[in-house]
Amino acid sequence: MKVQMWDGTDAWLFTRYDDVRAVLGDNRFSGNPATAGFPSLSAARNAVLDLEPAFIRMDPPQHGHFRRMLTKEFMIKRVSAMRPTIESIFDRLLDELLQKGPPANLVDDLFLPLTSEVIAGLLDVPSKDHGFFQEQSRLKVLLDVDPEVPKEASARILGYLDELITDREKDAEQREDLLSRLIVEQVRPGHLSHRELVVMAELLLMAGHETTANQMALGVYSFLSNPDQLELLRKDPSLVRNAVEEMLRLHTIVHYNAFRAALEDVEVAGQMIRKGEGVIALISGANHDAAAFPDPQKFDITRKADHHVAFSYGIHQCLGQPLARVELQVVFGTLFERIPMLRFAVPHEQVEGKGDHFVQGLQALPVTW
Numbered sequence: 213m214k215v216q217m218w219d220g221t222d223a224w225l226f227t228r229y230d231d232v233r234a235v236l237g238d239n240r241f242s243g244n245p246a247t248a249g250f251p252s253l254s255a256a257r258n259a260v261l262d263l264e265p266a267f268i269r270m271d272p273p274q275h276g277h278f279r280r281m282l283t284k285e286f287m288i289k290r291v292s293a294m295r296p297t298i299e300s301i302f303d304r305l306l307d308e309l310l311q312k313g314p315p316a317n318l319v320d321d322l323f324l325p326l327t328s329e330v331i332a333g334l335l336d337v338p339s340k341d342h343g344f345f346q347e348q349s350r351l352k353v354l355l356d357v358d359p360e361v362p363k364e365a366s367a368r369i370l371g372y373l374d375e376l377i378t379d380r381e382k383d384a385e386q387r388e389d390l391l392s393r394l395i396v397e398q399v400r401p402g403h404l405s406h407r408e409l410v411v412m413a414e415l416l417l418m419a420g421h422e423t424t425a426n427q428m429a430l431g432v433y434s435f436l437s438n439p440d441q442l443e444l445l446r447k448d449p450s451l452v453r454n455a456v457e458e459m460l461r462l463h464t465i466v467h468y469n470a471f472r473a474a475l476e477d478v479e480v481a482g483q484m485i486r487k488g489e490g491v492i493a494l495i496s497g498a499n500h501d502a503a504a505f506p507d508p509q510k511f512d513i514t515r516k517a518d519h520h521v522a523f524s525y526g527i528h529q530c531l532g533q534p535l536a537r538v539e540l541q542v543v544f545g546t547l548f549e550r551i552p553m554l555r556f557a558v559p560h561e562q563v564e565g566k567g568d569h570f571v572q573g574l575q576a577l578p579v580t581w
């Protein structure tokens with residue numbers, strides 16, 4: 213189906229599971245927003261996409277050149293080794309929360325601090341700066357604001373990372389963080405420029421905390437509004453892995469991410485897409501396709517949902533997914549056990565979603581216990 217975008221241009225919209233995967237698995241569709249026909253989501257989003265691209269917005273072969281530099285950092289084995297650290301960060305944050313007592317806003321008081329500390333720990337970004345990058349990240353994903361807002365937020369975070377990396381370049385050999393490894397293995401031999409590392413670091417820092425924190429908040433929301441599912445999890449904690457896949461599927465928090473433009477004529481589901489036409493592969497549609505996930509609106513933690521496309525599909529499939537999964541498994545394996553009486557502090561209809569953000573989530577998650 214062709215749809216009209218806010219600026220009067222049109223784009224092909226695919227919502228069926230098989231069709232979305234067909235688009236995302238086909239490199240004749242470009243993920244580079246500079247490609248003719250690339251669909252436009254809003255003026256503010258255009259401003260972000262006009263900035264220097266990280267590899268998430270590149271096509272082969274450049275995309276692979278940069279992504280390969282990071283694959284070993286996010287391998288399942290490597291990330292699994294981080295689980296005890298993530299557990300102890302979460303336990304400490306929970307101790308602090310319990311000590312302070314109810315009520316709390318789990319987004320600001322628990323989930324953003326957790327995901328920020330994990331990704332910042334990997335990059336060795338000082339904890340005094342977490343508030344700063346959380347705020348810039350929040351501004352960068354707003355869709356319905358003056359385009360200067362996300363643009364300036366991005367400039368501030370790039371400026372910050374430029375300074376941090378310049379400093380890191382002095383003694384990278386003596387350090388053990390991911391940025392130092394990239395400096396030693398990629399920047400020094402000339403495979404990656406200083407500026408390319410700054411842009412890559414911004415992608416990791418932003419993609420690495422905002423997304424997962426939002427997913428945690430929505431996951432809690434789903435459990436608290438479906439007490440039967442929470443009961444199932446309590447009875448059988450081994451369901452936590454399934455539950456995490458199911459919440460990723462149900463919420464598909466970055467459903468606007470998989471926009472593409474045809475580099476040549478391509479047929480999808482019997483429809484010819486012409487070179488230069490825009491395509492929206494709606495991963496939230498795919499994840500709610502009843503042919504792939506029966507009764508798709510239901511939050512069902514016994515469902516086998518791991519073929520979902522919440523992390524996209526094809527070459528841009530989320531690099532950080534092993535990390536996101538471990539963080540989510542730690543949270544949902546612990547939270548309801550440590551705070552058994554957890555419940556909404558307001559009627560749940562009053563919990564507000566983040567409609568105007570590129571990444572879906574909750575404005576706040578007020579709870580008590």
Ligand code: HEM
Nearest residue numbers: 267268416419420423424427469523524528530531532536
């Ligand atoms: C629940 C959490 C997360 C969700 C739902 C999510 C979702 C996504 C999606 C849908 C894409 C693909 C965009 C496309 O097809 O154009 C993507 C790409 C990416 N994500 Fe995530 N993400 C999450 C967490 C993370 C984390 C923790 C990191 C860690 C650094 C991360 C890093 C990246 C990177 C680097 C890419 C670009 C991959 C490429 O283009 O090759 N993400 N993510």
